[in-house]
Amino acid sequence: MEFNTVVGRNLLEEINDVAHEPFLVITMDDLWPIYKKYFEPSTKVIFVESTDKNILDDLILKLNNFSSIIGIGGGQAIDVTKYLSWKMNKPFFQFPTSLSVDAAFGHRSAVRIENVVRYVGWSIPECVFIDLDIIKSAPKKINTAGIGDILCFITGVMDWQYARDKGKLEKQWEYDERLANISLSKAQAVIDEYQEIKEMTDKGIKIMIDALKWGGSSYCSSGWNPRHIEGVEHLIFYSLEYHTKKKFLHGQAVCLGIIIGSMMHNQRSEELKDIINKIGVDVKPESMNTNWHEVKNCLVNLKNFVETSKLMWGISNDYVFNDHFFDDLIQKIED
Numbered sequence: 001m002e003f004n005t006v007v008g009r010n011l012l013e014e015i016n017d018v019a020h021e022p023f024l025v026i027t028m029d030d031l032w033p034i035y036k037k038y039f040e041p042s043t044k045v046i047f048v049e050s051t052d053k054n055i056l057d058d059l060i061l062k063l064n065n066f067s068s069i070i071g072i073g074g075g076q077a078i079d080v081t082k083y084l085s086w087k088m089n090k091p092f093f094q095f096p097t098s099l100s101v102d103a104a105f106g107h108r109s110a111v112r113i114e115n116v117v118r119y120v121g122w123s124i125p126e127c128v129f130i131d132l133d134i135i136k137s138a139p140k141k142i143n144t145a146g147i148g149d150i151l152c153f154i155t156g157v158m159d160w161q162y163a164r165d166k167g168k169l170e171k172q173w174e175y176d177e178r179l180a181n182i183s184l185s186k187a188q189a190v191i192d193e194y195q196e197i198k199e200m201t202d203k204g205i206k207i208m209i210d211a212l213k214w215g216g217s218s219y220c221s222s223g224w225n226p227r228h229i230e231g232v233e234h235l236i237f238y239s240l241e242y243h244t245k246k247k248f249l250h251g252q253a254v255c256l257g258i259i260i261g262s263m264m265h266n267q268r269s270e271e272l273k274d275i276i277n278k279i280g281v282d283v284k285p286e287s288m289n290t291n292w293h294e295v296k297n298c299l300v301n302l303k304n305f306v307e308t309s310k311l312m313w314g315i316s317n318d319y320v321f322n323d324h325f326f327d328d329l330i331q332k333i334e335d
Contacts, residue, residue, distance in 0.1 A: 024084075186210065
């Protein structure tokens with residue numbers, strides 16, 4: 001079930017003639033100075049400070065007197081918009097300002113419950129407006145990081161096959177060759193056209209949109225099956241976030257997880273590392289305000305984190321990290 005999506009230019013200029021008035025804008029404080037010119041001075045604006053469920057529920061108690069919600073921003077702004085729409089039963093419109101995640105195309109909101117990411121809710125936007133010039137105005141490193149939520153299809157399928165071969169698949173998510181092949185083809189399109197992605201051309205943006213839409217919509221249409229679109233790489237990201245109590249650029253941290261996960265599976269790690277490097281996503285820990293000590297800690301504790309949090313079964317439940325693995329990982333990333 002794909003959302004109504006419009007790709008074009010000058011789309012935000014039309015919002016006052018589209019959205020139900022009065023409306024509430026959800027965005028980030030650093031973005032509002034750029035986009036407030038499109039709105040009346042009296043427009044109610046909420047700046048996202050957290051995606052913690054308890055904080056969002058408290059916020060809802062303070063909101064009233066609006067008819068629709070407009071989400072402008074990256075993953076956090078979009079997730080908060082979806083969550084408020086679901087909880088308050090209000091129509092909403094989405095204006096992603098980057099392609100850093102697939103949040104704009106998914107029905108559920110990524111919120112933090114006891115410091116662990118959970119996907120909750122059911123929200124369908126009136127429309128997702130992808131303004132090409134708005135996307136291109138975002139820092140390139142934020143946009144290109146979005147390949148994390150696409151290349152993860154590859155490690156997701158690896159984990160799905162691993163669980164199948166170990167007899168550990170969830171009964172409701174039996175292995176589906178068709179789903180796996182579609183996901184792999186979407187990821188391959190990014191690999192084949194990496195130069196378009198690196199330069200954020202119109203063609204590159206549309207390739208990413210096609211893949212991100214698949215990631216968001218097929219999660220629902222396959223019966224809330226995440227197996228073909230994510231796996232160990234996301235669990236590594238969640239563990240890193242949990243153990244460091246830090247926030248990361250989603251796609252950047254997931255790209256690091258993709259390299260680690262493919263090394264754990266002993267499949268395609270050099271290829272995936274090279275394409276991530278060629279596109280220009282920096283996965284060195286210091287570029288993410290972390291360090292190798294924290295990365296090692298999140299990996300050593302990955303199995304316990306996954307099992308305690310009751311996350312999907314895969315190679316993270318079996319893998320034992322050793323010094324040789326860490327030496328290879330550090331050399332691969334630092335080189």
